[in-house]
Amino acid sequence: MKSTSRDIRLRNCFAVLRHLIADAPTSRQILARETDLSVATVSNLVTDLIELGVVVEVGREDSGGGRPRALLAPNVGGGVMIGVDVAETYVHLEVYDLALTVVDRVDERMEPSENRPDQVIEHIASAMDQVRSRLGERAILGLGVSLPGQVDVAWGVSGFAPNWNWHDVPFRKLLGERLRLSVPIYLDNPLKTITVGELWFGDGRGVERLAVLILGTGVGAGLAFGGQLYRGATNSAGEWGHTTINPGGPQCRCGAKGCIEAYVGAPAILWQWSQLDGRAGAASQTEAMAALAAAWEAGEVSAVRTVETVAEHLAAGVANLLNLVNPDLVVFDGWVTGVLGDALIPEFERRLPAHAMEAPLKAARLRRNRYDRNMVALGAAALALEGHLNRLNTVGSRSRR
Amino acid sequence: MKSTSRDIRLRNCFAVLRHLIADAPTSRQILARETDLSVATVSNLVTDLIELGVVVEVGREDSGGGRPRALLAPNVGGGVMIGVDVAETYVHLEVYDLALTVVDRVDERMEPSENRPDQVIEHIASAMDQVRSRLGERAILGLGVSLPGQVDVAWGVSGFAPNWNWHDVPFRKLLGERLRLSVPIYLDNPLKTITVGELWFGDGRGVERLAVLILGTGVGAGLAFGGQLYRGATNSAGEWGHTTINPGGPQCRCGAKGCIEAYVGAPAILWQWSQLDGRAGAASQTEAMAALAAAWEAGEVSAVRTVETVAEHLAAGVANLLNLVNPDLVVFDGWVTGVLGDALIPEFERRLPAHAMEAPLKAARLRRNRYDRNMVALGAAALALEGHLNRLNTVGSRSRR
Amino acid sequence: MKSTSRDIRLRNCFAVLRHLIADAPTSRQILARETDLSVATVSNLVTDLIELGVVVEVGREDSGGGRPRALLAPNVGGGVMIGVDVAETYVHLEVYDLALTVVDRVDERMEPSENRPDQVIEHIASAMDQVRSRLGERAILGLGVSLPGQVDVAWGVSGFAPNWNWHDVPFRKLLGERLRLSVPIYLDNPLKTITVGELWFGDGRGVERLAVLILGTGVGAGLAFGGQLYRGATNSAGEWGHTTINPGGPQCRCGAKGCIEAYVGAPAILWQWSQLDGRAGAASQTEAMAALAAAWEAGEVSAVRTVETVAEHLAAGVANLLNLVNPDLVVFDGWVTGVLGDALIPEFERRLPAHAMEAPLKAARLRRNRYDRNMVALGAAALALEGHLNRLNTVGSRSRR
């Protein structure tokens, strides 16, 4: 529970750099205004960021009579971060410059049978080999990896990946041995990386109390307070998908009944549709979801009813989150939001007021992720960036004191 | 979202003073160890707290060879804080010294008909007159008032008190005009004041992620992160009592259905018992709840079944909180915990593992408020103390720089 | 499972007499047409009914060219039946002639403390004394008594009256000893007597598959097939009020959870209203229900919402009945229907199609009891009439064979 001035510097550094990434080029003065920090504080931080090679001066602007102000931008020619999105059927690896622009990318497909840790690591290694050959001498500042399931962040261990039947796999250690990188590896699950991605590159930037709802095969909520991911006591905060909205409801794969995920997870959505229409079972999960979206668009009764039912349960679940957490912003993310969002989100919004209390309902802006970016990989890379910035506290400011 | 060094100083100041109140007399060195801060930081803070009249040196202790260390304690002869617990049938006012010990107390009964703001204020004023005459010259550092319902903290307004039909009453302003105090008045609701009370004087002290469950006529959860009350965007965070656990469940007084409060609020508990046993309706709410506890103690079937049913719903609701927030500690508080806790809490704990996920369940310690104190009034006084300490940032440290 | 010609004669006799009561004066020919029986069968039955003193010829009508036809009517100058409606706070005794017209009536109030069998019997005896003195020499053909709770019809025993805590009280024997009547006593509960009342005097007359929904303090469904009450194996058929519509729903006084009665019984309706509006608890159950009806009429939000919620649960419960039993007619009865029906029934009908299957929904006519009669007492008297008609099989037809 100790709070130190180092914590504050890092938090403020994140705020400044996020604004710089969003609005570059810009000046210290504007950054101060946007972040509500003093110009002196911003200047100190910028000095350190420049020293660390993260920010560069890119020119000057007229300041209306006074001395021309320096224009700052992320150092897009500097080092890169690597974000890896590992799912059950693929490994997506993306390389980001310091403006969080994708500069390289490799996709590896995995067979369902390839579910041992060494097999997954081999795919990551193969992707890394390809991008390293193209990066040449450019420095890698850090590597972030998103793994499905529960992840012990401190120890870099995959605590439990249900679909692979992994238990306590020392993934970070194994991956480090295979890759022989000189930079740190950060491990987390998609719920957490997407939320970090929203803090750095999405609508979540600058939001004091943020909830990111990830609607996909699994369902969860990333929470962030004061610009920082809220992990809870054991990095399992945000298991909103496994909060109960009906103890007599359908079986959930977590073992309990009537969890939100048992109503609005992708398999549950498609199961409900299949009860009303035989097409749901015919194809892959994503194809079936696209078929549902198309059927809804065409006004088919079974699709309309399925969407309404899912929207009703989603409204009850989101209302619970609003009433308990009272966030400033809720961002909808995850592949189901992408595929079915046009149908689902408006129906959900119509039903929300019947469940949520007035004050938190009014307070919460609702947004849908509008960026055509892989937020899982981006967030994993942002974890690596946050790790790199942590060096500020040892390197940067010491020199000035 | 700005974080400043002032915020940190205040947060660390709270941590130091909470330990001092709990373990006085003690030394700077021990405080540093307990709070995980440097001795230099603690020393700076203590200097300021002494300057502010909040802490005093009370002696010296041998330090095993070195210079004797100063022993510190709260300045129990200094100013006092006043905490007021306003409920529908009474006004309880308590006077606290800086060790948070009660030094005076006045109880006023209110008739059900006395529900206009001016009537409530008159009772507070009457109680204040009594304690002021006994305080003599002793300084009042601040006044905290707990009001039922929704409270706008910044504006000191009772936004909505359903049982009194108050809407947007400028209570702080009205009370200030009546009392003509020279110190600030802090207004909040019991959910919030109890949680602050737990941070200063209960098991919540020093806990990083705290949830306080208040089981009473209403039901709610106070959340605190990093030693500070989490209020949410509009001070309505923690409306756990109005999260849904069954959309087809009983009507809740918030207008929705199947809220936790509609199952485990005192009226709901007694209604369920009355369905099985006619005695429930016979008496006041607290008398009926005590009768239920006695009937459970005697092994009466209707009471046993009622407690089991309530425990089952409570388990589902608390599991939702654990899964979403992943706290380090859950403290049960509120008058229903006091009266029915011996029956309810063990039954609840038995059922919790069927609903909660393994990781957050293991992480969360469960405690029942063991203090025979009015946590509502204590927390209201603690709000006033926190306000007083905020002067550190303007008065204290400046002098040294 | 034996079916005998005696059964058929009795069933046909009921059909003929019910039409006679409804449409007197009328002829054998019209009765044959209305009951779909042959004129010969009807004539045989009428001969017996006349012999039994139940029917009389009251004149002749022109038959369009042929021999004038005899006009028949119930023998309103003949014997009388007595029906007694025993509830927790009163005893209502009514005397009926053979047209089921009320010819005398006594109301006795009972104190809540008067709940021993001998006290209840004393009230019935007192009422009987009054009517007997006024009846003079007129014959009493039978006495029917409706008691709350479970009744063993064959043994005349009150198996369980929960609000009085009666268990296996030999009520018929005790009452017989006290009254010293020479005619049989029939005992049943209001669920059954109301249904029999509907068969003899309500919309249920002539309906092949009838369900009578009784909405009152308790809730239940009387079923009748082929013009005869369906009692089930142990006279407990029709406990529709204790079928579950939500296993996680509110506590029911039967011990289970989420029963229909726990949502739409009078105490549950008023409890729900009281959650939204304080007035509900102020008065007696019937006064509070009338206040709810008035508040709904006035468009008050809390009343409107309460009625909507109750209607929603009622729709789910009635749909279950339609889907399982597929009746021709559903009649709504009970005091809650009387007081709140104008509000509740239309809201219910709007919601029913969302729950019921198409075929049984189309098949079932819905009616509300339109008669300003005490159907409990009328049905109890009708039970006595049915018992009297059973003598047909021993007296009547034998003489002709």
Place this chain on the structure above:
Amino acid sequence: MKSTSRDIRLRNCFAVLRHLIADAPTSRQILARETDLSVATVSNLVTDLIELGVVVEVGREDSGGGRPRALLAPNVGGGVMIGVDVAETYVHLEVYDLALTVVDRVDERMEPSENRPDQVIEHIASAMDQVRSRLGERAILGLGVSLPGQVDVAWGVSGFAPNWNWHDVPFRKLLGERLRLSVPIYLDNPLKTITVGELWFGDGRGVERLAVLILGTGVGAGLAFGGQLYRGATNSAGEWGHTTINPGGPQCRCGAKGCIEAYVGAPAILWQWSQLDGRAGAASQTEAMAALAAAWEAGEVSAVRTVETVAEHLAAGVANLLNLVNPDLVVFDGWVTGVLGDALIPEFERRLPAHAMEAPLKAARLRRNRYDRNMVALGAAALALEGHLNRLNTVGSRSRR
């Protein structure tokens, strides 16, 4: 609502013949005792049954002093009935003698694509051709056909077969034109034919109030009162599978939510298992159900939990049936009972008392279909037999009067 002596004769005829089929050879005297009818009534009926070629005298037995009594038996050398079980993937046709013994059988497989009425009829015709060639001159007394979905019995029309998307197909007419049979065709759905099968050949024989629960891909309850199938107003009685036990429960294919079928229908059972264990989705429905039964036998946690969950919902649903209908006997039937019954039924019975009221629970015997027979086809043939016996009323008794 007319009751005639013809109805009674037919009903008594059914009772006599059912006992004869079960206990042949037997005497008129024993039949009278078993059916509770007079010897004269039984003798009349037997005379007619012999005249109709349904029963024969097969010898004489000593009657302990008196005249030797004739021994009676079904005329197994007489005509035959044909029962056809049409499902989505097969047509099973069975030929029965008058003792309801299978004397011939043809199984036809159907492809999923063969779902037009003419294709189904062609399979029936093909099977009929095969058995007719083997029957030679032996008379066919009638043909009963069970079709999935809703059937209009009077008009011989398949009102709605959801999996084939049939609407109002005049199936009986089409089949009659194709087969050119001189005997009547009876059409109904499996819910009804299984129940009739239980009345003629199962535990339901001689039971006054019978409920047959069919657990299969669909779920339903056949009701029979007084030895006769209860069809309701539109032959849709018994849609127990589509009564709601949780309005917030999972989507049902009927369009509503939380129906019993949505919890305990085969697809729902397997879906729940698949949430806990990946194997469920791997195979055909029957193979997957057998795998679940094997996994339960092996004590696998996911299987045990699935069975417990299904048993819990089944208990709630059956309790609703007991409380409303109060039957003497409940028989479990359907392929899921066959495959999973050893696991499911005991778990269900353990949970039933928590949901059912005491009186109907005590009254209802619970049985599981113990016969290794196709009850769908047998019941269809029994419908044809019932139709044949109806000729009694025109042919048989007239000759004697």
